[in-house]
Amino acid sequence: MKFARVAAILLALSLASPTSAFTTPAYRTQITATATGNNYRSYSTYLKESTVEEDNAEDTAVEEKTQEQQPAAAVVVESSIPPPTTKRTTTTKITADRIEKATKERPYPLFLAEKAASILPSFKSEEYYPTNTQKERIIVLGTGWGAASFLKSIDCNKYDVTVISPRNYFVFTPMLAGASVGTVEFRSITEPVREINSKVRYLEAAATEVDPKTNTLSCVSIVCEGNSCETEEFEINYDRLVFSVGAQTTTFGTPGVEEYCNYLKQVGDAQQIKNAIVNCFESAGLPDLTEEEKIKELSFVIIGAGPTGIEFAAELLDFIEENGARFYKELLPYVRIKIVEAAPSILRPFEDGMKEEAIRKLTRKIELEGVPTLQPLEILTNKLVSEVSGNYVYFKDGEKIPYGMSLWAAGIGQLPITTHLLDTLGETEQKDAQDFARGRLAVDPWLRVIGGDGKIFALGDCSCVSSAPMLPATAQVAAQQGEFLGDFLSKDYCIDAMDDKLLPPLGMNADQSKTLADKIASFAMGDDEIAPPFQYLDLGILAYTGKGSALAQVQIAPGGGMPGATENWDPVRLQIKGKLGFGLWRSIYLLKMTSPKNAVLVALDW
DSSP: OHHHHHHHHHHHHHHHSOOOTTOSOOSEEEEEEOOOOOOTTSHHHHSOEEEEEEOOTTOHHHHHHHHHHSOTTOEEEEOSSOOOSSOOOEEEEEEHHHHHHHHSOOOHHHHHHHHHHHTSOOOOOOTTSOTTSOOEEEEEEOOSHHHHHHHHHSOTTTEEEEEEESOSEEEOGGGHHHHTTTSSOGGGGEEEHHHHOTTSEEEEOEEEEEETTTTEEEEEEEEEETTEEEEEEEEEEOSEEEEOOOOEEOOTTOTTHHHHOBOOSSHHHHHHHHHHHHHHHHHHTSTTOOHHHHHHHTEEEEEOOSHHHHHHHHHHHHHIIIIIHHHOGGGGGGOEEEEEOSSSSSOTTSOHHHHHHHHHHHTOOEEETTEEEEOOEEEEOSOOEEEEOSSEEEETTSOEEEOSEEEEOSOEEOOHHHHHHHHHTTTSTHHHHHHHHTTSEEEOTTOBBTTTTTSEEEOGGGEEETTSOOOOOSHHHHHHHHHHHHHHHTSOEEOSOBTTBOOOOEEOOTTOOOOHHHHHHHHHHTOSSBOOOOOOOOOOEEEEOSSSOEEEEEEEEOOSSOTTOTTTOOOEEEEEOHHHHHHHHHHHHHHTSSSHHHHHHHHHHO
16 A cells, blocks of 8 residues: 555656646757767766757847857757747756766656556657658668567657568567477567568668768668579668667687587577487487497587576477477487586576576486486586587587587677678767777667767667666567667657767657656656656566476566676565466566467467
C-alpha cells in the first residue's frame, strides 16, 4: 500500500509539472555555442555553455535586439515547420550545470514509472507535417535487435525509411544455440523485415562506406540471373543514418580460428554447426576406427564460457541425452565436451552462486539404459588458446586437445564499415572520444554520433554512449536503444549540430503535446525543454543450463557508484535457478518474440 501511495504521488507530481517544454517558437532559431572541453565521460563538459535565443522573424525589434547580443560565430537555422501564430520572444540559456543535470541518470522510481507509462498507447500526430512537405529519408543499416526495435517505433508518416542489409530478416539470436541442435526450427526464430514494418523499403545490399560530408552511402549488392551472379555497386543519399550494423566475432589474432572454428552469430552459422554435429557422429560410426579416433571425432571444444558458449554446451548435452540415446547409443561413451575459458570463472556477469549452479548442471552425470554412466562435459578455466589446427586446439601452456568440431565464442569486434566510419570522423571530436569508446562509435546521450553533425545515429554493439558507463554488448541494450531512437525521432526536436556542436535537443513546437512518459521524464530531469536522453534499464540476464534448468538473474534496483567498481557497485538482484528459472527463461523469450506467430511456432517446437 505504501508503494502504491508513493507511485500515485509521483504520478500526480509528474502530471502537475510545468508543461512548457515547447514554449519557444522554432520558426527561427539562433544558437550561440561557446562550448569547450572534451571529457566525454561528462557530456556537460563537452558543451560548457550554450545560449539559445529564439525570436519570430517578423518581429523586427526583436531581430535587432538579438543581432546586438549575438556573436559573429552564431548559427541561424531556418525550420521547415510553419511559424507559430503568436509572436513571443524567449531566451533559454543552456549552461553546463543544466546539461549535467539533464543528462544525469533519472531517479530509479521515476524511471520505472516512465517506462511503465511508455507502454500506454500513444497516437502519433501529423499536424505539423503537411502532405506537400517532402519527408526526410532515414537509412537504417542492419536488421538486428536495434534496427528491429527502431522499425517498430519510428513514425513512417514523418519519415521515408529504407533498410539496407544483406539479410532481409531479423533473428532472435539468443535461441541460435537451440536451433543449432534442432530444439527449435530456424523459421521459428526469424521474422522478415517487411513484416516488422510494412511501410519501410528494403534493399538487399551491404554498405561499404559512409561519407558524412555528402550524406552518401556506398553499397554493394549481388545480382543473380539464372546460375550466374555478379556484384553491383550503387550510392544512396540520406538525411539521417541509423547505424546499427552490430559486431562480428573477433579472433584476437589467434592463428587458425577463421579457418577451423565455427561461430554462432547468424542462422547460417547455426545450420553449419547442426550439420557438423551430425557429421561427427556419422564419421565416428564408420568401421575400422580405433577408440582414440572415435573420441577425437566426438570431441566438441567450445572456446569461450560466456552465455553463448554455455547455452550451446547445455543444448548439446540435451541433444546427446535425448536424441543421441535414440540414434547413436553405441557411440555415447566416446563423447567429450570441453568448455575452454581464459578467465578464472565462467559466466562473468552472473553472481558466484549462479555460476556454481551452472557448473553443477553442466558437469552432471547422465544415466541412460544400456549405456555406462556418462559425464561428458569438462570445464577448463585459465586456458589461453594459442592456435587452432585442423585436428587440435593448442594452448599457451603447451597442452593440446583433439577435436571433431570447435566453436569460437570468445568475444566480438567491430565490422570494417564501423572502422571506416571512425577513420572518416577521425579529425572530429570522435577521435578524442575513442579514449573511452575503444573502437566503437562514441555517441552522445541521445545516440547521435559525435562528429556526425546530428545526421548519424548509432546503437547496439557498434556504439558507446560516451556520457555513461560502458554498456554490455547485449540484445537487451540494442533493443532499448532502438526503441528510444525511434520514439525520439518521431517527435519534434531540434537535433542537428549548431556551429559544429551537438547541443541538447530542444522542443521545436510550442503546441506539441507530451505523453505521460515524457512528462514523468521531464519532471525527473527538472527540465521541460531538453529532450530526455537515453537511459538503460537493466532487466537482468538469462542463461539455459540444460535438462529443464536455467539461470535468471533479475535486477530489482541499481547499486550505488559506477558499474564495475566493486566497492560501490552493489545492485539488488533476484537470483532464480532450476525449474523456476527455466520457466522464467521460456516465458521471457516467448514475450520477447517479434510477433505472435513466432511465439506460437517456438512454443510448438518446445
